[in-house]
Amino acid sequence: MSLLGAVVSDPSSDVLRTLRTVCDxxxxxxxxxxxxRLSELVRWxxxxxxxxxxxxxxxxxxxxxxxxxxLRQGGKRLRPMCVALAYRLASEQDGPTVLTPAARALxxxxxxxxxxxxxxxxxxxxxxxxRGAPAARLLFGNxxxxxxxxxxxxxxxxxxxxxxxxxTLERLFDIIEEMIEAESIQLEHRNRVDLSVANYFKIxxxxxxxxxxxxxxxxARAGGFDAGRSDALEQYGLHLGVAFQLVxxxxxxxxxxxKTGKAxxxxxxxxxxxxxxxxxxxxxxxxxxxxxxxxxxxxxxxAALRHALLDRLRKTGALDQTRALAAERATxxxxxxxxxxxxxxxxxxxxxxxxxxxxxx
Amino acid sequence: MSLLGAVVSDPSSDVLRTLRTVCDxxxxxxxxxxxxRLSELVRWxxxxxxxxxxxxxxxxxxxxxxxxxxLRQGGKRLRPMCVALAYRLASEQDGPTVLTPAARALxxxxxxxxxxxxxxxxxxxxxxxxRGAPAARLLFGNxxxxxxxxxxxxxxxxxxxxxxxxxTLERLFDIIEEMIEAESIQLEHRNRVDLSVANYFKIxxxxxxxxxxxxxxxxARAGGFDAGRSDALEQYGLHLGVAFQLVxxxxxxxxxxxKTGKAxxxxxxxxxxxxxxxxxxxxxxxxxxxxxxxxxxxxxxxAALRHALLDRLRKTGALDQTRALAAERATxxxxxxxxxxxxxxxxxxxxxxxxxxxxxx
Numbered sequence: 001m002s003l004l005g006a007v008v009s010d011p012s013s014d015v016l017r018t019l020r021t022v023c024d025x026x027x028x029x030x031x032x033x034x035x036x037r038l039s040e041l042v043r044w045x046x047x048x049x050x051x052x053x054x055x056x057x058x059x060x061x062x063x064x065x066x067x068x069x070x071l072r073q074g075g076k077r078l079r080p081m082c083v084a085l086a087y088r089l090a091s092e093q094d095g096p097t098v099l100t101p102a103a104r105a106l107x108x109x110x111x112x113x114x115x116x117x118x119x120x121x122x123x124x125x126x127x128x129x130x131r132g133a134p135a136a137r138l139l140f141g142n143x144x145x146x147x148x149x150x151x152x153x154x155x156x157x158x159x160x161x162x163x164x165x166x167x168t169l170e171r172l173f174d175i176i177e178e179m180i181e182a183e184s185i186q187l188e189h190r191n192r193v194d195l196s197v198a199n200y201f202k203i204x205x206x207x208x209x210x211x212x213x214x215x216x217x218x219x220a221r222a223g224g225f226d227a228g229r230s231d232a233l234e235q236y237g238l239h240l241g242v243a244f245q246l247v248x249x250x251x252x253x254x255x256x257x258x259k260t261g262k263a264x265x266x267x268x269x270x271x272x273x274x275x276x277x278x279x280x281x282x283x284x285x286x287x288x289x290x291x292x293x294x295x296x297x298x299x300x301x302x303a304a305l306r307h308a309l310l311d312r313l314r315k316t317g318a319l320d321q322t323r324a325l326a327a328e329r330a331t332x333x334x335x336x337x338x339x340x341x342x343x344x345x346x347x348x349x350x351x352x353x354x355x356x357x358x359x360x361x
Numbered sequence: 362m363s364l365l366g367a368v369v370s371d372p373s374s375d376v377l378r379t380l381r382t383v384c385d386x387x388x389x390x391x392x393x394x395x396x397x398r399l400s401e402l403v404r405w406x407x408x409x410x411x412x413x414x415x416x417x418x419x420x421x422x423x424x425x426x427x428x429x430x431x432l433r434q435g436g437k438r439l440r441p442m443c444v445a446l447a448y449r450l451a452s453e454q455d456g457p458t459v460l461t462p463a464a465r466a467l468x469x470x471x472x473x474x475x476x477x478x479x480x481x482x483x484x485x486x487x488x489x490x491x492r493g494a495p496a497a498r499l500l501f502g503n504x505x506x507x508x509x510x511x512x513x514x515x516x517x518x519x520x521x522x523x524x525x526x527x528x529t530l531e532r533l534f535d536i537i538e539e540m541i542e543a544e545s546i547q548l549e550h551r552n553r554v555d556l557s558v559a560n561y562f563k564i565x566x567x568x569x570x571x572x573x574x575x576x577x578x579x580x581a582r583a584g585g586f587d588a589g590r591s592d593a594l595e596q597y598g599l600h601l602g603v604a605f606q607l608v609x610x611x612x613x614x615x616x617x618x619x620k621t622g623k624a625x626x627x628x629x630x631x632x633x634x635x636x637x638x639x640x641x642x643x644x645x646x647x648x649x650x651x652x653x654x655x656x657x658x659x660x661x662x663x664a665a666l667r668h669a670l671l672d673r674l675r676k677t678g679a680l681d682q683t684r685a686l687a688a689e690r691a692t693x694x695x696x697x698x699x700x701x702x703x704x705x706x707x708x709x710x711x712x713x714x715x716x717x718x719x720x721x722x
Contacts, residue, residue, distance in 0.1 A: 061545035120511065124504040143485040143548050146507055150481065150514065151541045157518060158534045173519045180512045184422035187504050 031358065034351040041348050044096055045084040045107075046077060052108045056155065066136040066148035070115050073131035076361075078244070078352070079114055079211060080107035083219035085352065086233050088345035090223025103222040105163040110215045112156035113172070117179060117207075119149035124187075125270045132261030160218075167227065168218045175214045182206020191271035193292050197278055201242075208248075209241025216240075232336055236349060239333035244356050246326035249274035250319060251361070253310055259361040265306050268294055275325070277309070280318035287312035323357070330357045392719065395712040402709050405457055406445040406468075407438060413469045417516065427497040427509035431476050434492035437722075439605070439713070440475055440572060441468035444580035446713065447594050449706035451584025464583040466524040471576045473517035474533070478540065478568075480510035485548075486631045493622030521579075528588065529579045536575045543567020552632035554653050558639055562603075569609075570602025577601075593697055597710060600694035605717050607687035610635035611680060612722070614671055620722040626667050629655055636686070638670070641679035648673035684718070691718045 053071055058064045087103040088094070099107065121127065122135040123142045129135060137145040153176070160169045186203045189195045216237035220230035251260050252267045253276060267274050273281075273291075280287035290309045294301045313319050330353040340346050414432055419425045448464040449455070460468065482488065483496040484503045490496060498506040514537070521530045547564045550556045577598035581591035612621050613628045614637060628635050634642075634652075641648035651670045655662045674680050691714040701707050 059542060061542055062549055063541055063545035120507055124507060141548070144545065146481055146485060147541050147544045147548075150511075151538065153511065153514070154534055154537045154541070158531075161530060161534070169522060170519075173515055173522070176515045177512065180424055180508050180515070181420060181422055183508045184424035184505065187502070187508075188423055 031351070031354055034347070035355060037344070038348045038351045038355075041088070041094075041344050042081055042084055045088075045099055046081060048099060048104055049077065049080045049084065049107045049111070050074075052104055053111060056108075056112070062140045062144040063147040063151055066119065066140040066144045067115065067152050069133075069136045069139060070119060070130065070148075071111075073133050075111075075114075075131050077111060078356075079110040079215045081352065082212060082215035082237060082240070082349075083107035083110055083222075085345050085349050086216040086219025086236075087223040089233070089340055089343065089349065090220040090225040090229070092341055092343055092345075093223075094344040100222065102163040102165050103219065105159045106165065106168060106218045106222055107215075109156040109159040109163075109172075110211060110218070112152045112159070113176065114211060116149040116152040116156065117211075119145045119152065121183075123149075124183075127266075127270075129262060163222070165218065165222045168214075168221055171217065172214055175210045178206045178210045182210070186272065189273070191295050191298075193273065193281065193288070193295050195273040195278065197282075200273065200275065200278055204242055204245045205238070208245040209238050212241030212244070213237040232339065235336040236333045236353075239329045239336065240353055240356060243326045243329035243333065243353065246275055246322050246329065247357060247359060249276055250322055250326070251359075253313055254319060256360060261361070268306075268309075269299055269301075271295065271298075275322045276313050276318040279321050280309075280313050280316045283318070284312055284316045287316060287318070326357050330354060392712070392715055395708070396716060398705070399709045399712045399716075402449070402455070402705050403442055403445055406449075406460055407442060409460060409465055410438065410441045410445065410468045410472070411435075413465055414472060417469075417473070423501045423505040424508040424512055427480065427501040427505045428476065428513050430494075430497045430500060431480060431491065431509075432472075434494050436472075436475075436492050438472060439717075440471040440576045442713065443573060443576035443598060443601070443710075444468035444471055444583070446706050446710050447577040447580025447597075448584040450594070450701055450704065450710065451581040451586040451590070453702055453704055453706075454584075455705040461583065463524040463526050464580065466520045467526065467529060467579045467583055468576075470517040470520040470524075470533075471572060471579070473513045473520070474537065475572060477510040477513040477517065478572075480506045480513065482544075484510075485544075488627075488631075490623060524583070526579065526583045529575075529582055532578065533575055536571045539567045539571045543571070547633065550634070552656050552659075554634065554642065554649070554656050556634040556639065558643075561634065561636065561639055565603055565606045566599070569606040570599050573602030573605070574598040593700065596697040597694045597714075600690045600697065601714055601717060604687045604690035604694065604714065607636055607683050607690065608718060608720060610637055611683055611687070612720075614674055615680060617721060622722070629667075629670075630660055630662075632656065632659075636683045637674050637679040640682050641670075641674050641677045644679070645673055645677045648677060648679070687718050691715060 056068070056071065058068050083103065083106050084099060087099060118130060119136060122130055122137050123145050127135050128138055135145070136148060157169065157172065160172055182203050182205070185199055186207065189199060213234045214237070217230045217234040220233040221227075225233070249267070252262070252264065252274065255262075255264065257263060268277070277287070277291055281291055287309065290305060290312060294305055294309060297305070333353040334350050337346050337349055417429070417432065419429050444464065444467050445460060448460060479491060480497060483491055483498050484506050488496050489499055496506070497509060518530065518533065521533055543564050543566070546560055547568065550560060574595045575598070578591045578595040581594040586594070610628070613623070613625065613635065616625065618624060629638070638648070638652055642652055648670065651666060651673060655666055655670060658666070694714040695711050698707050698710055
């Protein structure tokens with residue numbers, strides 16, 4: 001299946017043709033055509049945003065080099081795309097019109113906040129790989145990564161402040177606090193096989209969906225929607241973010257390491273219980289026993305044990321259930337767009353929701 | 362010598378009498394009397410600020426518990442006192458008038474930013490003790506300390522935003538970026554015996570003096586000074602901050618561990634070259650050789666070697682030079698007040714500068 005990432009990480013390549021080929025092969029002509037239209041709509045927005053991210057100042061200090069090392073790896077840039085599309089939807093811009101400086105600033109800011117959390121997460125999780133490259137902490141040390149996260153966070157807030165879009169700074173403060181509380185819940189349940197499904201969703205909604213919520217809300221505000229209509233777009237962001245994380249959970253067990261840029265089974269190695277393992281744990285005693293064994297063994301767990309768990313995740317239908325839930329949340333994201341103007345940006349947001357479920361990285 | 366800390370960490374105790382006793386014993390009657398007047402002027406401000414810090418929300422998560430653990434230890438609260446005194450000076454409040462909500466919010470915010478940097482520093486430096494208690498990272502882990510720093514930083518920025526004192530948020534963003542760049546310079550020179558004096562001052566001005574600058578500038582703005590007059594008070598903050606750090610450098614070699622709450626020789630153990638060792642290095646080949654030897658040995662360095670270095674710091678006059686420079690910077694801080702209204706708050710700021718040089722913790 002074509003990668004959403006391919007649309008966004010290299011907007012200058014001939015994305016349209018590539019995507020269509022891949023989609024045609026897999027019989028997903030409709031999504032292929034949709035992704036082509038999405039790419040055409042946002043390619044200039046994304047190039048502008050990429051240029052603005054490249055232009056983030058770099059003093060050459062270890063801290064700023066750490067931040068730029070991560071930013072240079074690109075990533076999917078899905079959060080800034082959400083800002084751009086919400087802005088387009090709210091301002092009914094279907095043409096190649098460039099973003100306003102304020103909308104662009106918000107799009108850059110959301111990516112910088114995301115990068116800041118990755119820098120801190122990699123120190124916390126002792127992550128060695130990020131976006132298919134060595135983590136910044138391996139090149140410049142944990143300390144520089146911590147301060148680089150601080151720097152990008154403050155730089156992002158500065159941009160939001162300067163954009164002067166009503167309510168966006170206050171809401172970002174609250175969103176970041178939600179993200180941090182979710183990090184705490186995750187920490188407190190590290191290696192805890194008994195993580196409840198309710199706490200799993202608290203973690204996902206805080207760590208992942210919260211920033212998507214802000215992206216769509218802030219984009220809508222920048223495009224002229226009032227707080228009420230922006231709240232509807234925020235619901236889109238919430239469901240999209242949850243769907244995105246559920247697929248992340250799946251890719252950790254079933255993804256192609258070449259494409260994801262991450263080693264498989266990383267979540268469990270980091271003591272993180274994700275959706276598929278919770279489903280399997282609650283339905284299959286064999287899976288539950290394997291999960292306990294793997295968690296106790298930690299990094300030294302036998303590869304055969306990991307594959308036995310994967311086998312149970314497949315046979316119990318846990319992976320399918322997680323994928324079905326991701327599809328359901330993507331559908332709810334699309335439903336949140338029901339009362340929106342029917343324009344290219346709305347169709348594009350619809351495509352993003354579909355592609356999020358099908359993504360391979 | 363009486364401690365500045367005693368005035369501010371427990372404003373409800375009979376500070377005045379205690380201080381006078383200590384000062385009289387050491388023949389510093391004038392400073393003792395001054396500290397008494399300072400204490401009388403700011404005790405209610407400091408109680409209010411302390412109450413507001415105690416009232417920072419606590420969800421009970423590990424992250425928020427980490428933050429509160431540090432805040433509960435109190436510390437000197439010198440930065441919030443600077444906000445309060447600059448506010449009083451600018452608004453010519455000599456009486457027991459309470460702070461405006463905005464001035465109080467800025468005072469709380471500066472302490473939270475300071476606490477955030479301590480939480481990250483302790484992870485970076487693997488610090489075990491802070492304010493005479495176990496560092497938060499020992500109780501809740503490095504990860505919780507990192508996120509607690511993030512949380513307090515965002516909480517502080519939120520307060521500054523809500524205070525709506527013109528220019529204070531933008532300036533705090535810039536100040537935090539300066540602090541982070543200084544952290545980077547320090548990291549890049551860790552264990553580097555060849556740290557230049559120029560880079561030493563860059564580190565001190567960024568890591569320590571920048572936040573003092575903001576404290577006095579923001580307090581002055583909250584009290585009604587225009588940007589120009591606030592800049593003069595910012596100069597006070599700059600020199601005070603440098604003097605404060607120079608004394609910190611001294612206390613690391615000559616302090617009383619009971620009073621400072623920190624083990625001696627911590628700076629060198631953390632690979633940090635401070636002012637006295639740079640002076641000795643540049644004037645005494647024996648000190649330079651000891652410094653290299655101690656840096657190479659790191660944590661496993663022999664206590665005898667450390668004491669040999671301390672002996673050289675004494676005999677070369679390096680400690681005296683550092684103290685003289687601290688006194689000079691304190692004098693420049695006082696000079697920055699020359700054109701200010703002659704009121705109790707100005708006298709109090711004068712006292713703070715004098716006491717900073719004499720402090721024992």
